[in-house]
Amino acid sequence: MSDWDNIQTIYNCPVCGREDCVPASGVSTSPVLIVGEFPGAEEIKYGEPLVGATGRVLRTELAYLGIDMRGLRLCNLWLHEPNKNEKCLEYGASKVIEEAKGRKAILLVGSDAVEYFCNMKVSKVAGISVTSPYLSAPLIMACPNPALVFKGSSVGEMRLALQKFAKRIEEYL
């Protein structure tokens, strides 16, 4: 049987008309939502968020912690690669807000997602609970972009944030 929740249709951005939008994927009923920044080349190619470098590290680290990312809901702040059109960003954010409704826990991954939803720098709040004027869930947590480990960043900050998040969501999974 197909997983009807995971079937997505590539669609255009209603603001700018771009055709390579990457919608949310994963289990639509999952209590946990992971919000990335924007789709990269691999995400666009496969039409799914968090399947590129960021997603690979996330998947590996979460697996170490006993969490299968396939059981979670995944989306990005931007539906396509960022441009200078504020309305595209707002549209992407509105889709995230829709996705966030009713979730128990939200992980904001990367500086763009954290700054947009919490108005805070990810370096100041990584690994701790945050609040957002846009999102409401019992737990919202921030995590640095895991792909930074390929660009000279140490792994500790990202790993600790994920460890703390994993521990907190145990009761929901």
Added chain:
Amino acid sequence: MNIHPYIPRDLPRNSYVAIDTEIFGMNDKTLHRPTSGKFACMTIATSAEDVYIMQDETEIKLYLQHLQDCIWVMHNAKFDITQLRRWADIPPRKKLWDTLLIERIMWGGYFDTFGLNDLSRRYLDEYLEKETRDEFKTVTTMDEKRVEYACRDAINTWRICEAQKKVMTKSDWKIWDEVDRPALWAVLDFKGMAIDVDKWMEIARDNKQRADELKASLPFNPDSPKQVVTYLSQRGFKGIDKAQADILKKLIKKYPNAEATPLAKAQQEYKMYAKRASTYGATFISDHLEYDDGVPTIYPDWEVTKALTGRMACSSPNLQNIPARDTKIFRECFIARPGHKIIVWDYSAQEPLITAHISQDKRLLEIFRSGKDVYCEMALDIHGKVIDKSDPMRTAMKPIFLGATYGLSKYGLAKRLECNADEAEYLLEKFFKKYSGVAAYVQRQQREKKYVTTILGRKSWLNSYDESNKGERNSLNSPIQGSAGDMTKQAFAKMHKEWDFDFPFAVVGIIHDEVVADVPEYAVEEVKKFGERCAIEVAEAMCPSVPFKVGTYSGESWACKE
């Protein structure tokens, strides 16, 4: 949080007390110096809830005396002790816990930042606001918010210490107890380096003038990569796509007779003078100059542990970057005080000796024990040639040795030796064949995925995701460079501990494997021997399988070494 106005009289011996100092109106450029600002408050946390605030600078001495038998916990003790020494005599003490330095010992390479707010997030799951700190720059009185801020810092420092105690290992403690804490007290007593301001300014003017002349002589703007590429490509530098120094260097070698060659050389020369004029110009003096008993002096900010390998760092200004190989003129500006001489102690072949000890390579141990020159012996082992120290081939041996032990790729080595990659690969293979103990050590290190350690046990965490050569280099570099750093720290800390001359501790700087001091002329010979003994003793205790030598030099300036 309970804020109290007075400290209790019955604090138990060896109880942990976190101390934090706030200063009003500090100069941003000299935060490491006790030269600006006015005392705002000292906060003392004695538990996770109780904190005492003291806002009268005349009582600092009394308070610190009262805390004498407690274990002082500070975050960046270098700052607090430097500032508190303005009002109270604080001699070196063992009962000190620096949450910043201890965090770096435990998690160097695992995390990138070590501020109190970072540690509050990690250990306490709390956001610690630091915005109020900026207010202290401009205000001169405490209000409720600032009191709350200062008290929170002390409370969180205390709580972080409690959390660190739970995860600290024996080897982390050993590094703190035997290396970093003694080094911290020594650093706190470093003197400034006297500087010949007129000479410095003359050099700065000359560099600026030379850069301007070269720029004016060139038919293109040497600061515009686009213009450099366009102009040189039209005059014989085929295939030039970037104006980077290494690319130009290659093309200069490839096309010695091209019209572009003298222009490229002039462009490179311009870049060198322009960089010197900007980095070592007038602002180097104006930003950092102090007068120590009327002597113009520079007091840099020495960090006990900053680099990934656990080595020291220097900033405001960075004396570790002062050019030394190409020219001595800058070092000549750092002079002895009147009636004094500069002494420089320098470990000879420190890192190769450490490599020999760590790897226990039989051939390397044999070379060092025989007292022969390692690079001359390498030339014999690799090329079958007998050379002396003046032979240019000896210079080429260094990158092979360092490259092999630091995981330099054949391409990296080829670049340094200016040969092709096949030749570099052959040299590396030959090296590892002759020095099989080093080869085995390198293989062992490459298998490490979590962290590597120095001889004394300082950890350097590795990034298992790093797909570049950097991760591998760190696993090879850190034990050797970090051990060298530990050794140098222990050497000057031992000097500090045993200093018994009739003048204050005279070390003025640490430049990698060099210790520099400024001592009265009458004591030069005695201090030279003393420093040499200290350096040798710590080295041989750390690496008992190899004999260490320390070069000791003295003269009018820091350039006395060569």
